[in-house]
Amino acid sequence: MSDRREANLLLLFITVLVLLNYPLLSLVDRQDRWLGFPALYFYLFFVWLGLIVAVALVVRKRKK
Numbered sequence: 001m002s003d004r005r006e007a008n009l010l011l012l013f014i015t016v017l018v019l020l021n022y023p024l025l026s027l028v029d030r031q032d033r034w035l036g037f038p039a040l041y042f043y044l045f046f047v048w049l050g051l052i053v054a055v056a057l058v059v060r061k062r063k064k
Contacts, residue, residue, distance in 0.1 A: 016047065
């Protein structure tokens with residue numbers, strides 16, 4: 001793997017750690033409901049989905 005790809009994955013890892021840590025989780029851990037579900041569930045789902053998409057974009061092979 002290239003150094004740039006490894007650096008991007010490390011940055012992505014740190015970003016997800018920050019997004020899933022206490023201060024930001026406490027912002028969405030409220031009694032608010034979206035479509036009947038707690039807002040925290042949606043936040044966790046979209047962070048997880050964003051992680052999958054971001055990793056796929058970083059590790060995909062580009063055609064030359």
